[in-house]
Amino acid sequence: MKLYYSSTSPFVRKVNIFAIEAGLDQQLEWVKTNPWQAEDHLTTENPLSKIPTLITDDDEIIYDSRVICEYLDTLHTGEKMIPAPGEARWQVLRLQALADGVLDAGILRFMEKKRTSDMQSTDWDEMQKGAVERGLDHLEYTVSDWATQATQNLNIGVISVACVLGWLDFRFSHENWRINRPNLQQWFEAFSKRDSMLKTLPKE
Ligand SMILES: N[C@@H](CCC(=O)N[C@@H](CS)C(=O)NCC(=O)O)C(=O)O
Numbered sequence: 001m002k003l004y005y006s007s008t009s010p011f012v013r014k015v016n017i018f019a020i021e022a023g024l025d026q027q028l029e030w031v032k033t034n035p036w037q038a039e040d041h042l043t044t045e046n047p048l049s050k051i052p053t054l055i056t057d058d059d060e061i062i063y064d065s066r067v068i069c070e071y072l073d074t075l076h077t078g079e080k081m082i083p084a085p086g087e088a089r090w091q092v093l094r095l096q097a098l099a100d101g102v103l104d105a106g107i108l109r110f111m112e113k114k115r116t117s118d119m120q121s122t123d124w125d126e127m128q129k130g131a132v133e134r135g136l137d138h139l140e141y142t143v144s145d146w147a148t149q150a151t152q153n154l155n156i157g158v159i160s161v162a163c164v165l166g167w168l169d170f171r172f173s174h175e176n177w178r179i180n181r182p183n184l185q186q187w188f189e190a191f192s193k194r195d196s197m198l199k200t201l202p203k204e
Contacts (some may be wrong), residue, residue, distance in 0.1 A: 001027055001028055001029065001054055001055065001056055001057055002028075002029045002030075002031055002054070002055040003015065003016075003028050003029070003030050003031065003052055003053075003054050003055075003068075004031050004033040004035075004041075004042055004045070004046075004051045004052060004053040004054075005030050005031065005032065005033060005051055005052060006032065006033060006034060006035070006051055007032075007202060007203050007204070008170070008202050008203070008204060009035075009051050009052065009202075010103050010163040010164060010166065010167035010202070011050075011051070011052055011064065011065040011100075011103070011163070012051055012052045012065070013163050013166065013167075013200045013202060014052075014065045014069065014156075014159055014160055014163045015052045015054070015065050015068050015069060015072070016028075016196075016199075016200045017159050017162070017163070017196040017197065017200055018069045018072055018073075018081060018156065018159055019072055020195065020196035020199060020200070021081065021154055021159070021194075021196050022072055022073065022075070022076040022078060022081065023076055023078065024072055024075055024076055027075075033051050033053075035049050035050050035051045045061050046061065046063050048063070050063060050064060052064070052065050052068055054068045054071070056071070065100075066096065066100070066156075069081070069082065069156050070082055073156075079153045079154075081153075081154055081155050081156050081159070082155065082156050083155065088149070091146070091149065091157070092149070092155045092156060092157040093156075093157070094157075095146050095155075095157030095158070095160065095161065096156050096157045096160040098135055098138065098139070098161075099135075099139075099157070099160035099161045099163065099164045100160055100164075101131065101135060102131065102132050102135035102136065102139075102164050103163070103164045103167060105128040105129075105131035105132050105135070106128070106132050106164070106167065106168060106171065106172065108124075108128045109125055109128045109129060109132070109172075110171050110172075112124060112125055112128075113125075132168075136177050136181060136184070137181075139161060139181075139184055140180075140181040140183055140184045143183045143184055143187050144183070146158065146161070147187050158191065162188065162191050162192070162197060165177065165184070165188045166192070166197070166201070166202060167202065170202040
């Protein structure tokens, strides 16, 4: 399988962590890609020019990270990391949606800050920051619920939370998400010791 990737993308990191935890990472061939430049080899596979994009061994093209992980979960014989339909599934997918939503808002902020200062909108930044802060607060208040659910069986929800917190450390360390979020901090510290986390640290 071929995975279009960049070493800074938190959505790629989600797929990589998932693949390592599922024992599938050896089957991946990584193709370094800059999605912001709409490189030809990516746009022919994914019209949205986004990573991660996966090409399966049967030449099927799969995106985005949620769909790729769902596909990877069918390829291994261990405990599934995306539960079958039922209460657990909706909870895990909701957690993933929350974490991905915080990431989307954070990435919009990051891109806005790359514009020249006269083009940047403070209102826009405040709006996205509000989504980030509310999302993180929600994760802090609910951590004992979702962390407990994942203690016996790792799931895509907690992997997504780890990716957003890791990305905030990478891109927004000056805002320090840990302030007033001791439970989330404690959970992340423990989770960060996993081999899959250490092997996928973001880097320029
Ligand atoms: N919902 C998508 C988000 C993917 C995404 O936004 N990827 C970013 C890199 S972190 C990207 O490729 N951006 C390029 C662009 O938007 O043009 C997923 O889960 O895979």
